[in-house]
Amino acid sequence: MPAPGVCMNIVNARHMKDGQGTRDNPERFLNQDFEQLKQYCLFKRLRYIDDMFPPDRRSIGEGILSPSDLKQVVWLRPAKIVPNPYFEVDGISRFDFGQGMVGNCWFLASIGALTFQTDILQQVVPLDQKFDENYCGLFHFRFWRFGSWVDVVIDDKLPTVDGRLIFVRSKNPAEFWPALLEKAYAKVCGSYADMSAGTPAEALTDFTGGVHMCIDLTNPPPDLWELMFRAGKSKSLMGCGTPQGETSANTVLPNGLVQGHAYTVTGLKQMMSRGQLVNLVRLCNPWGRGEWKGDWSDGSPLWQTVSPEDREMCLAVADDGEFWMTLETFTKTFSDLDICCLCPDFIDGSSSCHWKTSFYEGRWVAGRTAGGCMNNLDSFWTNPQYRVRIEELLEECSEGHGEKNMLVSLMQKPDKRNRRLVKSLHIGLTVFEVNYKAQRGKFDASFFSKNNPVAQTKTYMNAREVMEFLLLKPGEYLIVPSTFSPNETASFILTILSKSETHVHENSGAHDHENEEAEEPMHIENGEDIEDKRMLFRQYCDKDEEVNAEQLQKLLNENFLKGDLQSRGFSTDACRSMVALMDTSSRPSGKLNVDEFVRLWNKIVTYKDIFFRIDVSQTGTLSLSELRNASIAAGKRISDNMLNLMALRYGASSGHMSLESFISLILRFDCMSAIYRQLSDGMNISLREPEWMYLTMYT
Incomplete structure (x- = not known):
C-alpha cells in the first residue's frame, strides 16, 4: 500500500534537503532505477519493456493519428529497423534530425539549441549509451521538471509504419538518439500527443533547470x-x-x-x-x-x-x-x-558576480489561499506571502550601477500527469516594500489597501512561467504571487535570484514548526462553576465515574451545542478522538474521568466562543477564508500549507466548516502540539516503530 500524500510530501521535502533532485543526483522518475533495471535485464538476458510507458496506442495518445493509421503502427526496436543501429554517429548535431508527425517543433528547436552546449547536452543526454554487448533495450535521459532533476527510463521500442519512424527521425537512418530523447520527453509529458503545441521556453527550461x-x-x-x-x-x-x-x-x-x-x-x-x-x-x-x-x-x-x-x-x-x-x-x-x-550573468555581462538562488514551492487553494490579483483587495491578502530582506550589494556586483539586481520567477506546477490536460491560469507577481519589522504573520487587507506596489506584473499571463527583473534597494520586501481571478487552485514554484545577500521566508505565520509562534488564545470569561460541570458529568458517567465516547457524545450534543448545530452534532468518531486526546492516564482506558472532562469542557467552550466571534456573517459556519483568523484567535499560528491541510481534513465540500469540526480540529492541533513538546528536544522527534504505532493508532 503506497504511503499517503501527506507522508510523501514530507519525504520529498527531505529528499530535496538531502540533495536529491539536483543535477548530480536526479530523482528516479516514476521510481524507476536505471542501474537496477539494467542489471536485472542483463542478469536475466532480457530486452526491457517499459510497463510505465508501454509500446501501444496509450503512449501515442489521442488526436495525432487517425484510427486507421493507429492500426498500422508497429513498435520496433532499432535493430529491427536497420541492421546496425547506433546511439549517435559522428557526434551530435542540430542537422541530425527532422520533425515527424507530432507538432513538437518547440521541443525540436530546443534540441537544436541544446546541441551547441556540450556540458548541458551531456547532462540531458548521457552519451555513454550504446548498442553493444551490454545492450538490453534500456536507455535513460534527464530533464528538469518543476523544481527537480529527474532521470527518465525508457525502452527502445519506437512507433513505426512500414518500418519507418513516424515521429522525429535522424537524417542518418542508423542514428537513434533523437528518437529516443523524444520518447523520454513524451513519457514525462504523458504521451506523444501531449507534446503537441508549446513554446521553446518550456523545453529550454527543462534542459537547463536555469x-x-x-x-x-x-x-x-x-x-x-x-x-x-x-x-x-x-x-x-x-x-x-x-x-x-x-x-x-x-x-x-x-x-x-x-x-x-x-x-x-x-x-x-x-x-x-x-x-x-x-x-x-x-x-x-x-x-x-x-x-x-x-x-x-x-x-x-x-x-x-x-x-x-x-x-x-x-x-x-x-x-x-x-x-x-x-x-x-x-x-x-x-x-x-x-x-x-544556468545563470543570468548575461543580463549585465558581469561574470564576477554570482547570483544567489532561493526556491519555494507553494499552492493557491480556492476559498483559502487563492485571493486573486489586487482587483480583489478584500481577498488579495490571503494569497501566499514571501518576506524578503535584501542586504547591501556585494562589492564585486556593484560595477553595473543602476542595473537590475533581482530576478523573480513564478512557475505553475501541474497537478495532472498529462500535459494536454493541464489548464494554465493567468498568474503574476506583486512586490511591496515593508517597514513593519515587528510584524508577525500574514499582512492583512488593511496593509494592501494603504500601500502601493513597488513592482508588479504588468499583464497576468496564462503561461507556464512569468518573471520580473527588478532593481530593489537594500531593505525588506513582500512578494505576493497570485492568480488573476480569486478562488483558482494550482501549485506553483517561486524562484528568487539576487546579486545581493538575500534572506527569504514564507510569511504565513509559522516556519518549520507550525506552532513555534503560538500565542495565548483569546481570553473567554467562563462564569460556569466547576461544581456545575461535575454535576453534569455525573448525570452521564458510569459507576466508576467515567464516560466513554458514546456517553460523551450524548452529553455534548444534549448540553453543549444547544441548537448551535449545522450538522447532526459531534459524531461518535469525533468523541472517540476527544477521549483519546484528553485521556491523561499512563495506560489509556478509552474513558475520561471528571477532571479530564472539565479540562475538555473548558477548551471547547473557549473554542465555541471564538468560532462565533469570527463568524461575522452569522451563518453558524466558518468560511474557509475565516479559518486562519479563528486559528490565530485560538493561539495557533499556522502556515498556508497547514491551513490547506486542515480545511481538506475538516472542512465540508461546500467550502464551510461547522462548529463541531472546528472544535475537533483545534483540539487535535492543541493536543498534538503538546505531544510533540513532550517527546521532542525542541527541534526533532525520534520514535521507534512500536512507539509511533502506539501513539498514532490511539490519538
Whole structure:
C-alpha cells in the first residue's frame, strides 16, 4: 500500500534537503532505477519493456493519428529497423534530425539549441549509451521538471509504419538518439500527443533547470544585440517563434518562414557589408528543411558584399533549414525570443558576480489561499506571502550601477500527469516594500489597501512561467504571487535570484514548526462553576465515574451545542478522538474521568466562543477564508500549507466548516502540539516503530 500524500510530501521535502533532485543526483522518475533495471535485464538476458510507458496506442495518445493509421503502427526496436543501429554517429548535431508527425517543433528547436552546449547536452543526454554487448533495450535521459532533476527510463521500442519512424527521425537512418530523447520527453509529458503545441521556453527550461528570459520582439529592448551576444558567450540556449496565422496551421509564407512555428537561434555574426556593420542572426528550422528567402538568405546577392573570409565562414548553400537574416528583419518577422541559461550573468555581462538562488514551492487553494490579483483587495491578502530582506550589494556586483539586481520567477506546477490536460491560469507577481519589522504573520487587507506596489506584473499571463527583473534597494520586501481571478487552485514554484545577500521566508505565520509562534488564545470569561460541570458529568458517567465516547457524545450534543448545530452534532468518531486526546492516564482506558472532562469542557467552550466571534456573517459556519483568523484567535499560528491541510481534513465540500469540526480540529492541533513538546528536544522527534504505532493508532 503506497504511503499517503501527506507522508510523501514530507519525504520529498527531505529528499530535496538531502540533495536529491539536483543535477548530480536526479530523482528516479516514476521510481524507476536505471542501474537496477539494467542489471536485472542483463542478469536475466532480457530486452526491457517499459510497463510505465508501454509500446501501444496509450503512449501515442489521442488526436495525432487517425484510427486507421493507429492500426498500422508497429513498435520496433532499432535493430529491427536497420541492421546496425547506433546511439549517435559522428557526434551530435542540430542537422541530425527532422520533425515527424507530432507538432513538437518547440521541443525540436530546443534540441537544436541544446546541441551547441556540450556540458548541458551531456547532462540531458548521457552519451555513454550504446548498442553493444551490454545492450538490453534500456536507455535513460534527464530533464528538469518543476523544481527537480529527474532521470527518465525508457525502452527502445519506437512507433513505426512500414518500418519507418513516424515521429522525429535522424537524417542518418542508423542514428537513434533523437528518437529516443523524444520518447523520454513524451513519457514525462504523458504521451506523444501531449507534446503537441508549446513554446521553446518550456523545453529550454527543462534542459537547463536555469533562468528563462522571454523578450517580446514587437517591442525589443534597445540593447537587444548586446544582450543576445552576451547570452551566446555565456552558454545560453536560444529559441524563437513566428506569429500565429489566422489558423493554427503551419502555413509556409512566400518569404519561406512558417507561421506559428518555433526556430532555433544558432549563431550571431557582425560583419562589414558595403562599408557598414551588419548584425546577422542565424536561425534553424527544426523541420530540417525550408528556409528564409529574403535578404541574406542562401541565394542572396548580399553575400557578395562581404569579405571572402566571412562568406566562407558563414554561408552554406543547402536546404538544411538553416539561414541568416539581419537583426532588424529578425525583430520584424519573429514574435518572441526565449533565452535560457544556468545563470543570468548575461543580463549585465558581469561574470564576477554570482547570483544567489532561493526556491519555494507553494499552492493557491480556492476559498483559502487563492485571493486573486489586487482587483480583489478584500481577498488579495490571503494569497501566499514571501518576506524578503535584501542586504547591501556585494562589492564585486556593484560595477553595473543602476542595473537590475533581482530576478523573480513564478512557475505553475501541474497537478495532472498529462500535459494536454493541464489548464494554465493567468498568474503574476506583486512586490511591496515593508517597514513593519515587528510584524508577525500574514499582512492583512488593511496593509494592501494603504500601500502601493513597488513592482508588479504588468499583464497576468496564462503561461507556464512569468518573471520580473527588478532593481530593489537594500531593505525588506513582500512578494505576493497570485492568480488573476480569486478562488483558482494550482501549485506553483517561486524562484528568487539576487546579486545581493538575500534572506527569504514564507510569511504565513509559522516556519518549520507550525506552532513555534503560538500565542495565548483569546481570553473567554467562563462564569460556569466547576461544581456545575461535575454535576453534569455525573448525570452521564458510569459507576466508576467515567464516560466513554458514546456517553460523551450524548452529553455534548444534549448540553453543549444547544441548537448551535449545522450538522447532526459531534459524531461518535469525533468523541472517540476527544477521549483519546484528553485521556491523561499512563495506560489509556478509552474513558475520561471528571477532571479530564472539565479540562475538555473548558477548551471547547473557549473554542465555541471564538468560532462565533469570527463568524461575522452569522451563518453558524466558518468560511474557509475565516479559518486562519479563528486559528490565530485560538493561539495557533499556522502556515498556508497547514491551513490547506486542515480545511481538506475538516472542512465540508461546500467550502464551510461547522462548529463541531472546528472544535475537533483545534483540539487535535492543541493536543498534538503538546505531544510533540513532550517527546521532542525542541527541534526533532525520534520514535521507534512500536512507539509511533502506539501513539498514532490511539490519538
